[in-house]
């Protein structure tokens with residue numbers, strides 16, 4: 037995610053330094069950005085990015101630091117304490133966490149008012165929306181500042197009224213995930229069937245109409261009747277299901293191990309990534325033309 041966020045700021049002319057503890061990951065990030073430019077996906081110019089392995093040098097004088105390291109509470113908190121030592125008092129520290137509570141992340145900061153979450157979606161340069169999650173201690177003037185910046189970058193920021201684990205989009209995705217696995221476990225459908233159904237039914241509407249808009253179109257009287265039938269049988273599991281735990285134990289993690297519920301090879305993976313990317317570009321241009 038880090039290279040994508042860096043690229044997006046650079047695309048809008050901002051001075052960006054990308055910091056990573058791994059030289060190999062910095063090289064990978066550079067390669068990915070160069071590939072984006074050479075693919076001619078509408079990104080023909082961007083301000084040169086500096087790649088660095090030295091934290092202090094990379095953040096000296098920075099107005100904004102966006103952290104996108106591994107989803108690990110202790111690692112993130114530890115990094116913030118190092119960042120605070122070198123950063124100007126007014127500069128912002130922002131996390132791109134997908135699920136951790138912002139107030140837990142900012143707990144040890146000397147200046148928690150400068151901290152909040154901006155939750156990007158992958159790839160950041162093709163998905164306009166960013167969820168912004170302040171804590172009770174965040175100075176709301178900092179939220180206004182980032183919103184203004186995002187509007188200038190054609191992004192669509194949504195500020196949550198209060199924090200909650202997983203924010204909005206990942207909670208909704210978790211609900212779909214839980215029921216999808218439940219249906220596979222009950223042998224009502226295969227993963228392939230579920231992907232096919234979602235892609236070719238409500239998935240098609242969702243990029244142009246939100247769930248509330250769709251429910252309003254259906255009518256709440258019918259929605260109520262449908263829910264009365266379905267809700268008693270929906271999964272309400274409070275932890276990841278056995279099927280997911282088995283996949284993790286068997287190291288069938290998906291793309292990274294070439295097998296999950298599907299088998300993957302490089303060609304198949306590239307085909308899916310390309311299809312998603314092409315559709316996102318179409319939608320990006322469609323939305324920005326509205």
Ligand SMILES: NC(=O)c1ccc[n+]([C@@H]2O[C@H](COP(=O)([O-])OP(=O)(O)OC[C@H]3O[C@@H](n4cnc5c(N)ncnc54)[C@H](O)[C@@H]3O)[C@@H](O)[C@H]2O)c1
Nearest residue numbers: 037038056057058061104105106107115132133134156158
């Ligand atoms: N992948 C996604 O689709 C996605 C979407 C939204 C948010 N996020 C969030 O973004 C963050 C990063 O996710 P990712 O998928 O890009 O992970 P990733 O594992 O691909 O990248 C993490 C990078 O952080 C580096 N790193 C680890 N510790 C570090 C440290 N102390 N200092 C500097 N660099 C360090 C690693 O070398 C690695 O390059 C996570 O919090 C994740 O939840 C991910």
